[in-house]
Amino acid sequence: MENARSESESESVFAGDKEKEKEGTPSYTYWVRETTADAVPLPPPKKLSPHDLVSSQPPALGSVWNGAGTWEEKNLNKWATERIKELLLSVGSLQFFGGKAYITEVSKCLGDAFLVTVRKKKCVNYTFELTIKIKGEWIIKEESKVVNGRIDILEFSCGELDDLQMDVQLSDDKDLSEQDEVRVRQDLKLFLKPVREKLIQFEEELKER
Secondary structure, eight states: OHHHHHHHHHHHHHHHHHHHHHHTOOOOOOOOOOOOTTSOOOOOOOOOOHHHHHHTSOOOOSOTTOTTOOOEEEEOHHHHHHHHHHHHHTSOOEEETTEEEEEEEEEEEEEEEEEEEETTEEEEEEEEEEEEEEEEEEEETTEEEEEEEEEEEEEEETTOGGGOOOEEEEOTTOOOOHHHHHHHHHHHGGGHHHHHHHHHHHHHHHHTO
């Protein structure tokens, strides 16, 4: 009797679903999973400590007082000037056909370098001009001649090092013929590549500050 009643009730429910489908009312079938004694328990809630809250936040940019990250400009002239001189003096000597030369001094390094923080985003920029003193020795007409000169870089800025240009000047006491002077000038212009590489390194270091 009970089985017959159960089958009758199932047929009645099924028939009711059919009627709802005919009337345009959707029917749904779903499963409900009840929690059982052998189910894996949920992890207990954990209270966050102040240390957890601080460590989960990204590092702040700019000064401590500028927590909102509004406009802030930081002067980096001292670091930039010292770093440029240090990098250029590390270039070492260059070997030429019948001669060699090296940087003795960065006699002029004028300009500005700064870090700007705007809306929690940082941007660096700089503009400098340089005078680099050079000393070299060449074999000219079977004689060893010491030549002093300088390289002037009128101006270079952030992102413009591919267009770097230099002007080579020789000292007045060089005692060279016009042809030999042209040769020495061309040799000294080969400093352009290593100087540019050092300035690119400076720019990358500046961006990381």
